[in-house]
Amino acid sequence: AAATRPGPPPLPVRSGPCGRAFVLVDHGRPAATIVIPPDAGEAARRAADILRTSVLKMSGVDLPVVAAAEPSRPNCAVLGFPPESLPPEVATALPTLRPDGFVAAASNGHLYVVGGSGRGVVYGVVHLLEKYFGCRRFSPTAERFPRADDLALGCLYEAVNPANDVRAVNGDLTLDADYRDWLRLTDLREIYGDGYYVHTFDRLVPWRTWFAAHPEYFALMNGKRVPDQPCLSRPEVFDIAAARLREEMAAQPDKRTWSVSQNDNFSYCQCPECLKAIEEEGSPAGPVVRFVNRIAALFPDRTISTLAYQYSRPAPRRTRPLPNVEIMLCTIELDRSRPIAEAPASASFVRDIGDWARLTDNIYLWDYTVNFSHFVSPFPNLRVLAPNIRFFAGHGVGKHFQQTNTGPGHEGSELKAYLLARLLWDPKTDPDAVVDEFLDGYYGRAGRWIRRYIDALHDALERSGARLDIYEPPAVHAADYLSADDVAVYNGLFDKAEAAVAGDREALGRVRTARLPLLYAELEIAKDDMFGPRGFYEERGGRFAARPDMVRRLESFAARCREGGVRNLNEGGLSPEAYVEAFRRFVDVQVEGNRAFRRPVAADPPPAAKYARGDLAVLTNGVRGAADFKVHWLGWEGLDFVLTLDLGAPAAAREIALSTLSDARSWILHPASVACEVSADGASFREAGTKTVPGDHRDEDAVRTFLWTDDTVPPGTLAATRFVRFRVEGVKRLPDWHASAGGAAWVFVDEIVVR
Template sequence: MKVSYQSGPFCSPGLFLFCIRFSILLVLAQLQWSCRSETYLVQDGTSNYRIFIAEDAPEPEKQAAHELQQHLLKVSGALLPVTHEPHPQTIYVGFRGAPASLTAGLSPESFPNERYVLRSDGTSLLIAGGGSRGTMYGVIGYLADHIGCRWYTRDVHKIPNLTTIALNEFDEQQQPAFEYREAWYQEAYDTRWALFNRLNPSIVPIPDSLGGSYITYPFAHTFYSLVPPEKHFSSHSEYFAMVNGKRQREHAQLCLTNRAMRKEAVQTVFGWIKERPEVNVFSVDQNDGYGFCECPDCKAIDEREGGPSGSLIDFVNYVSDTVGKVYPDLKIQTFAYAYTEAPPKHLKPNPNVTIRLCRYGYCSAHGIDQCEHSKPFRERYEAWKKIARRISVWDYFTDFAQYLMPYPNFASVTRNVKWYAEKGAVGLFAQGNNVPKNGGGEFSALRSWVFAQLMWNPNQNGDALIREFVTNVYGDAAPYVQRYIDMMHADVQADSAHFSIWAQPIELNYLRPEMINKADSLFRLALNAASGDSALQERIKLAALPIDYTQLYFYAIGGNAYLKPERMPAVLARFESVIKKHGISAMGDIPETYGNIGAFLQRVRTTPAFVSDWQVTGPFDNTDKKGLARVFAPETSAMSAEQLFKDKTGSSVKWQPYSGQTSAYVDFTKLFSNPDFSVAYAYHNYRSSESRKATFGVGSNDGVRVWINGRLMLDRPVSRKAEPNQDVFTVTLNGGDNHILVKVDQLERGWGFYFGEMK
């Protein structure tokens, strides 16, 4: 440092001496600062630091010390010894044995489970937390927030290469926004992934040696576990719900006011408590489905309280009161779901009762705070909040019947978690596409990671988290994957674009052929960008699986605009290769039915040559539901484009042309303005080069009749949802023209048919 001063007639001797002394002090301070050495945990790949863990530390803290050691080794190449002896340069893992200089002002016994502190005085570092998981989460927090480690998927981790790690002074504390955090994806149940992303799942819990989980027992729908009908129904049918005047043995609920049943239920809970001391909350909640009790006593409470949540809360309060006398700290949980979603008017849950509120059947396209379709749920949440001390949320983030379908619901993924945290929810179960056996549903690894980050800290930017995941998991191909995500989600932002958790591909406007074709092109570009990296290419093929599935789905129902016959074998082979490689054994919530991949592949392989161009007319009357058998004019006259008929309203109608490109399904509900309880006809002239036998497949919603050349070949009065080839028949065709007439009735909701020649 250069110091200058000036003397002369304007400088007194005293001032002169002051300037000299001040300058000397400045020089000494500068020298001291420049000579001070910065503290490093690791410098140039070596370290003098040790990791201290008390000899009597619990197993999860010992594991935390081991994880810290191994990750620092991976990051820097330096192996820090784990010791039980204090050292001048030490990382203290856990409060036990940590020096007072690092724990000053802290009250370790007041730290709740999962809360942790990171504190450095510039020489030593303290990583410690409360309960069984706090210290482990502190290690993970240090590695993530200070070192930059990330655990994106089971196979893709970000471990920085840092040969030098500085130790600065800092003091911070963290704890999760929710005490219970679970994401229902196979990917999220990998133990180490769940641990490092700080979830505490109940269904597949983290081992106690690593800190354990938040355990709910039984997990859900427990009425028949409390009072099993196979044990009690024959001798005590009065324990079970009365529906339409009759006690129900199955697919229903309990009689919640029956005193003897209540005592039996309480004894079951006492048994659970003794058997499962590790449980955080015991479930006393309704079975799935409906069938609530209509007996006079239950009905009286429900009428007074405005709905069946009345008798439910009355029963749950009884259980919690009785059990609470013996176990005052015990927590009971019950559903607010389906018929109990609305809270009672007067009753309030006991303080030790958690309400598990289910957001079932609302719009999935938009965030809960964005969409008017979610307004009833928002109002019910607020109503429960006024009377319940604790609310945990069960929300749905997938299409149950279509795990492998594109499902652009990231707005609900990123916004709902924050809304629940702001409203004070104590837990969140995010039900996603838990694809057996190894996962692989549409972006399920991405959703798992984003949920984990937001459940811990919902104030993070959800869109930024998505982009971070895409960038790090898809590497050189990330720009194309991100463009695909942005494209799909931009298409569902309009207020008119709503879809729910049971949507079918044919109902979704964002699955237009042009969108799927653009998506297919983007994934081809992504694969090209990943050339030479086989692992990255496999990740891209898995991400593209929903596009392959969509192309095959529409191909199987006659959607040539999605996939031409000549391209189908290549797409089918790619689809089968990916599901085999990733062990994907189901594509929906119930593998035996709509989730059956084998049945889907069989439909693709046996897709008929659909007829998609017709002449249609109607609607005719089916008010008495006998219209399928009744003879209307189109059955009695030869096809003529100019012929007029009287429809169900008395208006004149004639044959009109119809042609489908996205599907061979002839949807009468879109063709006729007054479809309820109607019948309609479709005509096609089917040409054959020669006389031959042909087999046709028909699917209908609802009943169907088919005539070939005036001969009735199929008469199927039925109520069902249309699928290709539900009925099959064989007929001898003429060489040349063959007149096909199809008649379909409508009983309620859907109305239409498929028709094609079997291969």
């Protein structure tokens, strides 16, 4: 059976109408005073400010806020007072509160709102404003404060604890403090040591400091020491990490949680000592938990967090994490189209979370709820959020990080953050009711049409049975939930949504931004099907011409991004401006006058099959790759390679070009050099020259074109050219500045052009 999370029993909730037990505003006049203790902390002061400003927005009345040892006048909103200053029925509930829990009560002519040791008093005020006055904060820029000349509460007593003690929804939106408080979300910066949230081994044992002199401190992989991870069996590594952590804790004494966790790569030490621990524990998590337990024992008053991520996700068989060890369990590999408990592909995770829950009740769940490579793309996962959070709760999880990467224009960001926040507070929340409330409040009259779009999108995914991955391009779904017929339905619904709010500038702007993912998907599918029925080009009289409707879509996408303040389109920070520029480059097809168009290419060794299916025809299909390495690029990992193009017949060439990609976050770097050779017969080759990439490959342009022209090579070199051979020398290993230095570097190549 899954572990249950310990804690106090459920708190009573009692409320009922009994007239105007507490009056804030009476016929447009102030009727209450907000009182906080003289030594009020930040939470009580924040609660007072939220109550004051909310009443002002609703009624135009500015209630006074005073600091006093106790309420000395009638009709006070008493916020954040200690137990000795509270009525017994309020004070007795305080020991049952979690840090963010609260009690709200109308008693003795006053309103009392008090919380646990966290931000409970803030959330208590927000709760009253939402439940009894209909206030809402839908986004950092969208709110609802109903106008009223009378604001009063009936008799009430409510004591509430959140289901989860840590409730984080990642992204730009939740950097807004006011918005974060209204959504009752946790600011992780208040909990974790600065720089010590995740992937910290390199901070604790920096390879740049230690690897050259002591390679034995680092992971043994395939018989060779590599700097990817430390060797957790070495006593020196433990001593270095413990000393560094002690220094950092001394510099940040207020931070209670510190990460001691694996670097973000797939390597782990396989020296005899580490392998023995892995075999005993049945998982590479074994050496990690043993190491972290030893660290945690040195700092019993701190929480030491570590990852159960990728290779370390399976729990150890023998070693139980210490009580002050937090297990940060990650779902990165899972299918997002089905609830975890129901998806066959997620069976191993179901096993793993059950195993961890039997070992510890200190699990921090890291979930992924967005397409990281394509923030602005349809990603129909709303229906799995509630069942997944309930599934996690059933396994004793009490802390959550929902990596949603919210931001302007990102698919459903505002809605997803709003829904997740409510589910994290109370997993029993009805997600459909929350979605409807949000859509009506945020989009106005267009809300019902966007609801129909969301339903149609999810229905299409479910009919198809397709998997939903957090890194895939939209073109993967061109035959299922993004089929031409389905996209036509979605566009019809958005046409109606825009028409419904045509006279409401603010709501129309939100609807236009909400349509961005649909436009983005159409553009990405057009790139993948460049000359096909959904492509960017159509053939007219033997020539290719851009389809006017696709040109309009690109222009509309660019305009809507500007209007909506969209800053980035993927995890790598790709800006809309850079995307549009790269898109125009991509669709600047290399057909007219290009002798290489659709000519065969040989490769030795062949490219990796997992990108563009390893199809060498990609190199001469007339389409130049843009910033996404998964579309129209071929890759080689840690290798040099040779490409040979056959133009079919000898003829003079004026220029020869080959393009490569740089995406350091994905371990992709431009090659160290590319040498070009040409031949008339395929046997005897002439050198056209070698191009090199200077510097350390840091901060390179995404796409680099290597160019040889008849005026830059020895005279006559490009005459009688049938075969073109490129000798590509890769960097092979990621350089020192890279976070995963020493790992195998990829080279990605795309369009070959010969004119």
